[in-house]
Amino acid sequence: MLETANQICVVIGASHAGVNFAFNLRKEGWQGAIILYDVDPNTPYHRPPLSKSYIVNGDLNSNLLKPLESYQKENITLELGKKVTSINRALKTISIENETDQKYDKLVIATGAIALIPQINGIKEATNLFAMRTAADAIAIKNAIDTSSEKRVVIIGGGYIGLETAASLKKIGAKVIVLERESRVLERVTAPLMSEYFMDLHQENGVKILIKKNVISIKNEGSFNTVFCDDNTYFEADIVIVGVGIRVNAELAKNADLEIENGIKVNQFAQTNDKNIYAIGDCTLHYNPHYDKFIRLESVQNAVDQSKVAAASICGKNLIYDTIPWFWSDQYDVKLQMVGLSNGYNEVLLRKEATENTSFSVWYFKNEELLAVDAINNGKAYVLGTRFIKGKQKINKSKLVDVSIPMKPTSFL
Amino acid sequence: MAKITFITSDNETITLEGTSGSVMELAVNNNVKGIDGDCGGVCSCATCHVHVAPEDFAKTGGPEELENDMLEFDDLTNEYSRLSCQLQISEALDGIVLKVAK
Numbered sequence: 001m002l003e004t005a006n007q008i009c010v011v012i013g014a015s016h017a018g019v020n021f022a023f024n025l026r027k028e029g030w031q032g033a034i035i036l037y038d039v040d041p042n043t044p045y046h047r048p049p050l051s052k053s054y055i056v057n058g059d060l061n062s063n064l065l066k067p068l069e070s071y072q073k074e075n076i077t078l079e080l081g082k083k084v085t086s087i088n089r090a091l092k093t094i095s096i097e098n099e100t101d102q103k104y105d106k107l108v109i110a111t112g113a114i115a116l117i118p119q120i121n122g123i124k125e126a127t128n129l130f131a132m133r134t135a136a137d138a139i140a141i142k143n144a145i146d147t148s149s150e151k152r153v154v155i156i157g158g159g160y161i162g163l164e165t166a167a168s169l170k171k172i173g174a175k176v177i178v179l180e181r182e183s184r185v186l187e188r189v190t191a192p193l194m195s196e197y198f199m200d201l202h203q204e205n206g207v208k209i210l211i212k213k214n215v216i217s218i219k220n221e222g223s224f225n226t227v228f229c230d231d232n233t234y235f236e237a238d239i240v241i242v243g244v245g246i247r248v249n250a251e252l253a254k255n256a257d258l259e260i261e262n263g264i265k266v267n268q269f270a271q272t273n274d275k276n277i278y279a280i281g282d283c284t285l286h287y288n289p290h291y292d293k294f295i296r297l298e299s300v301q302n303a304v305d306q307s308k309v310a311a312a313s314i315c316g317k318n319l320i321y322d323t324i325p326w327f328w329s330d331q332y333d334v335k336l337q338m339v340g341l342s343n344g345y346n347e348v349l350l351r352k353e354a355t356e357n358t359s360f361s362v363w364y365f366k367n368e369e370l371l372a373v374d375a376i377n378n379g380k381a382y383v384l385g386t387r388f389i390k391g392k393q394k395i396n397k398s399k400l401v402d403v404s405i406p407m408k409p410t411s412f413l
Numbered sequence: 414m415a416k417i418t419f420i421t422s423d424n425e426t427i428t429l430e431g432t433s434g435s436v437m438e439l440a441v442n443n444n445v446k447g448i449d450g451d452c453g454g455v456c457s458c459a460t461c462h463v464h465v466a467p468e469d470f471a472k473t474g475g476p477e478e479l480e481n482d483m484l485e486f487d488d489l490t491n492e493y494s495r496l497s498c499q500l501q502i503s504e505a506l507d508g509i510v511l512k513v514a515k
């Protein structure tokens with residue numbers, strides 16, 4: 001066991017990555033201090049429900065990553081509402097706004113990302129314009145909807161956040177239009193047939209999705225805004241939600257001269273080029289051994305798994321980061337589960353279950369290698385896909401698409 | 414209120430009392446080893462897998478379809494498997510014993 005009783009581990013960012021890390025570090029036997037800083041004043045919470053159940057139920061307290069007492073029990077210090085402004089590697093200290101500097105022996109950067117607000121004419125003057133990243137965003141959106149009589153919502157961006165928010169707002173009675181710049185929704189992450197499926201799903205539920213809509217300006221008209229696109233169309237909105245992507249919070253790391261490359265670059269132990277500094281979660285560019293490349297992910301899985309690896313490494317164990325990425329999304333009554341990385345696929349196979357009309361799966365191949373699976377209301381495909389990808393299992397493609405063959409671990413060999 | 418007993422893979426026995434929420438939340442809130450609840454309880458991660466003691470299985474009943482899909486091909490699944498995020502705490506669960514699958 002390492003001698004850690006007199007050491008201090010400081011974590012910047014208390015969300016999925018930072019909080020899980022802190023508890024994992026205790027589990028791994030760290031005896032010294034653990035101090036978590038976050039500018040967000042709320043007790044750390046799960047983000048995925050913000051765009052899903054939160055909008056519908058509105059209860060943040062059922063949404064905490066850990067109850068407050070757990071931090072006390074594990075002797076983990078939470079410093080909420082405090083912004084870290086710099087890292088001094090030579091002195092091994094961090095500076096905090098309006099506070100004295102804090103010393104560290106080990107430092108973990110878990111600063112995640114913030115919602116990207118595009119530079120659109122008039123966006124600063126727009127009223128009731130929100131991003132969807134934090135609890136404060138979700139609360140503000142919910143309040144705006146509850147107090148608006150017309151409830152006309154324009155969502156800029158047809159990615160997961162935009163689509164989930166659209167579905168949730170529809171459920172509480174809003175009139176929702178989604179404007180997507182590309183020629184299909186979810187373009188970055190799925191095959192065309194998935195995009196089509198989600199387009200149809202939303203239209204059926206009364207949400208309008210318009211593609212090839214490049215928003216170029218927003219004009220405030222008092223209590224509402226008009227959103228203009230470059231094809232001379234425009235849309236009136238009482239509430240505008242921007243879901244066009246994120247920007248990684250890497251400034252602290254960059255200013256401390258840590259290696260940055262589309263995220264804070266870390267090795268398989270989640271360690272930066274400074275051996276006393278680790279980085280985990282959305283803010284990292286890390287190596288994925290299965291796909292043999294450096295990637296950056298925005299997912300709970302990645303935040304949680306990297307937190308385990310970093311905690312083990314700091315406590316002197318060699319656990320390496322080697323997971324197949326997974327992700328989920330809930331919209332209306334549809335559950336999407338994805339596993340693997342589909343980038344670089346050259347063939348897509350669709351399997352539609354014979355017994356069920358709401359359940360199907362999409363299998364992404366690069367030649368003979370299964371790269372990823374998207375499963376709609378189909379946990380079996382998701383679980384099997386995970387197993388096949390992990391094991392680099394060769395799949396019999398004609399059996400896979402033959403729905404008279406039931407889905408079993410040995411069916412497609 | 415329900416008393417729920419967890420037995421971890423290290424054979425540690427932890428009895429907790431819960432009034433509301435899911436069994437997964439109760440376990441996560443009390444750091445029961447082997448129950449992570451990574452997806453927050455939406456039946457997407459299977460990090461909350463438990464084996465219900467056979468004599469208590471009538472109290473929980475079996476899984477619904479999506480939960481069943483998630484469990485069916487898991488190596489650790491047996492006939493008493495449940496995802497604890499799908500077990501809502503109520504008097505009906507009082508006294509049950511759950512073995513953490515991991």
Ligand SMILES: Cc1cc2nc3c(=O)[nH]c(=O)nc-3n(C[C@H](O)[C@H](O)[C@H](O)COP(=O)(O)OP(=O)(O)OC[C@H]3O[C@@H](n4cnc5c(N)ncnc54)[C@H](O)[C@@H]3O)c2cc1C
Nearest residue numbers: 013015016017039047048084111112113281282298299300
């Ligand atoms: C609405 C929404 C829905 C989502 N749905 C899903 C889903 O269904 N499935 C899924 O897998 N993922 C989902 N995600 C993504 C998932 O939430 C993120 O991948 C995850 O939150 C990443 O965790 P993190 O700790 O790395 O970063 P973050 O959650 O971004 O946390 C970083 C924290 O660092 C703090 N911070 C940053 N800079 C400083 C500083 N200088 N000083 C102090 N504090 C600082 C921030 O305040 C923040 O709390 C969703 C995200 C959102 C926003």
Ligand code: FES
Nearest residue numbers: 456457458459498
């Ligand atoms: S908590 Fe993820 S499946 Fe139960």
